Amino acid sequence: MPDKPRLKRSGHTPKVGIVHLGPGAFFRGFNAVYTDEATELAGGDWGIVAVSLRSPTARDQLKPQGNVFTSVTLAPEGWEPRIIHSIAQTLVAPEDPQAVVAAMADPNIKIVSLTITEKGYCTQPSTGELDLEHADIAHDLLHPDQPKSAVGFIVAALDARRTAGVKPFTVLSCDNLPSNGALARAIVLEFARQRNGELADWIARTTTFPATMVDRITPATTNDDIAKLADITGYDDQACVFHEGFRQWVIEDDFVEGRPAWDMIGAKMVASVxxxxxxxxxxxxxxxxxxxxxxxxxxxxxxxxxxxxxxxxxxxxxxxxxxxxxxxxxxxxxxxxxxxxxxxxxxxxxxxxxxxxxxxxxxxxxxxxxxxxxxxxxxxxxxxxxxxxxxxxxxxxxxxxxxxxxxxxxxxxxxxxxxxxxxxxxxxxxxxxxxxxxxxxxxxxxxxxxxxxxxxxxxxxxxxxxxxxxxxxxxxxxxxxxxxxxxxxx
The missing domain is CATH 1.10.1040.10 (N-(1-d-carboxylethyl)-l-norvaline Dehydrogenase; domain 2)
Known part of the structure; x- marks a missing residue:
């Protein structure tokens, strides 16, 4: 690794408004960048709590840097780095599931977004229905206060908000799945129904699940990439991500309680995606x-x-x-x-x-x-x-x-x-x-x-x-x- 000082946050940490499940390279090169640019342009308390459902890698990379990282556009004429400040905190779910539920239940959180890949939805691929025999789903139904799956965390947090008399958050799927909003809604309601019919009815009445279409090619970061970026910038960034210049985000504009001004920096807000x-x-x-x-x-x-x-x-x-x-x-x-x-x-x-x-x-x-x-x-x-x-x-x-x-x-x-x-x-x-x-x-x-x-x-x-x-x-x-x-x- 290059002998350079580690990238550090300069300035204040943003107040949170979003919890994101799945802080991998795509999220960092897409959602976090859009949110960083939108809040820089239009303001708002839209800092992100980034939650890893499995590995501590993202936390271990980001936390020593104050949760800032470099987003690098790979243009034919050369690299274009930008430091992204939108992540306020990183959590690792298996280390403290209750801390994750508490973060999602915080009334300041208006949106819970997801980039958990197809398998993170715990569905049967041929039908798209929640797989109740999936090991994580079976565990979460037996141990609702110690969830492992994304849907388990979402339902636990929504249940906590309902009990506390707090509005629900918007569930925003950003995975490459057809009708991803409808899919997220279906698995959340089915899981909630397995736990409590009244909870499922409350979620159905009050929570929104906008569909999205996301597009940006984000190749895996290599050690050579990290070393080259250090030579260019003068700092070591273990959390850096690389992506093409092209990006496209189409979002069904259906949010419970507001959203960042993503539309002001290129996202297309539509009635149907x-x-x-x-x-x-x-x-x-x-x-x-x-x-x-x-x-x-x-x-x-x-x-x-x-x-x-x-x-x-x-x-x-x-x-x-x-x-x-x-x-x-x-x-x-x-x-x-x-x-x-x-x-x-x-x-x-x-x-x-x-x-x-x-x-x-x-x-x-x-x-x-x-x-x-x-x-x-x-x-x-x-x-x-x-x-x-x-x-x-x-x-x-x-x-x-x-x-x-x-x-x-x-x-x-x-x-x-x-x-x-x-x-x-x-x-x-x-x-x-x-x-x-x-x-x-x-x-x-x-x-x-x-x-x-x-x-x-x-x-x-x-x-x-x-x-x-x-x-x-x-x-x-x-x-x-x-x-x-x-x-x-x-």
Missing amino acids: AAHEMMKLRCLNGTHSTLAYLGYLAGYDTIAQTVADPDFEVLCNTLWRDEIIPTLKQPDGEDLSAYCAALMARYKNTAIRHRTWQIAMDGSQKLPQRLLGTIADDLNMGCDPKGLALAVAGWMRYVGGQDENGGPIDVRDPLALALKNASEGAKTNADKVSALLAFHDIFPSTLAVDHRFCDLVTKAYGGIAEGGAKAAVRALRIETEARAKQQAHK
């Missing part, structure tokens, strides 16, 4: 996952490296044009073709080292939202989604745990062991596909038995297994271009 979030989930996240699995198997470390391969660039553009955009309703103020062209420019930004392995994490939780819904819509419209089927086959090959050179893949997924065992236990390519399609927590039963889908994925998996992901992407390009020429001559 549904069309925007579907655009982002399918166009960005869907192709990101596609590039992650197939790109990793092809030997590419980053998204920029992957789309530098012309065949992968064509794959992306073909997915958007033929398989994704036709399933979407155009959001107000957006041009879908222009949006996708801007995405490709972002993917090609070599200053963003967004690793394929990082994006590939937790695929069992991500596939239903990012790929499978689009595939189902394509099939219903009579379209054969060969590109998206190739993406699913790439995921299947990836979770098998062995790369194309015979080396191990470090698969990070809640179902990693079960998926690997299912793949290894099947002899033929078709059997492997069938074994993985049988995971009904991932694949809806209607899709898992759809012969068109099964045939497409089986063929795509065979192509990857026999010639590798790179050759399979190339073969699909050749087939697509040949079909386009035939249609042009008709």
Whole structure:
């Protein structure tokens, strides 16, 4: 690590108004930056209590610095650092759950926001319903004063506020999930109903759960990044985050008791975010996952490296044009073709080292939202989604745990062991596909038995297994271009 003085807070610590669950890199490079800029411009007591539900890493990085950190924009012309002051306090939930509940129950807290990833909602991926058999949920229902899960903390704090006669807070999901506000509301009400019907009714009447669409690529910070930033700034920042210049935040404007002036620094406040979030989930996240699995198997470390391969660039553009955009309703103020062209420019930004392995994490939780819904819509419209089927086959090959050179893949997924065992236990390519399609927590039963889908994925998996992901992407390009020429001559 560089021999530089540690970054320290200068000036006062902001008064709190927000508790945020999940203070990872995305939160620091997105929510905290928006809030910092909004309060600098318009004022307000919107300091953030950042709560880690698992690891003490964020606290250990931030607390010695007075909870300030550097947000670095990775522009093609160079790095653009800014010190962010919006975090007032950091807590680690397992160390003192009651302190977290007390912080959330504080009447000064107006918003509890979330970036806890798909698995943090403790749902069954195929249905989106709260998994009452999830270990953390079962624990929290038995021990409501010592919660472990995000929903357990939210309900415990809302119960404390109801008992004290305090208004509820707004629950603001900022995760990449379709209808994330409705999902957060559903799991909170179901959990509350398991505890106390009157509590659930009170939450339903008084608490709001705005939906959001968030977008900013935030690659993982490396030790080399920290050292380079120290050389540029003259201080050591263990909590620094790096991100692209682009950002987009669309928010359903439905808050119990106010919010920061996020709209004054670029957030779009709308009556409904549904069309925007579907655009982002399918166009960005869907192709990101596609590039992650197939790109990793092809030997590419980053998204920029992957789309530098012309065949992968064509794959992306073909997915958007033929398989994704036709399933979407155009959001107000957006041009879908222009949006996708801007995405490709972002993917090609070599200053963003967004690793394929990082994006590939937790695929069992991500596939239903990012790929499978689009595939189902394509099939219903009579379209054969060969590109998206190739993406699913790439995921299947990836979770098998062995790369194309015979080396191990470090698969990070809640179902990693079960998926690997299912793949290894099947002899033929078709059997492997069938074994993985049988995971009904991932694949809806209607899709898992759809012969068109099964045939497409089986063929795509065979192509990857026999010639590798790179050759399979190339073969699909050749087939697509040949079909386009035939249609042009008709």
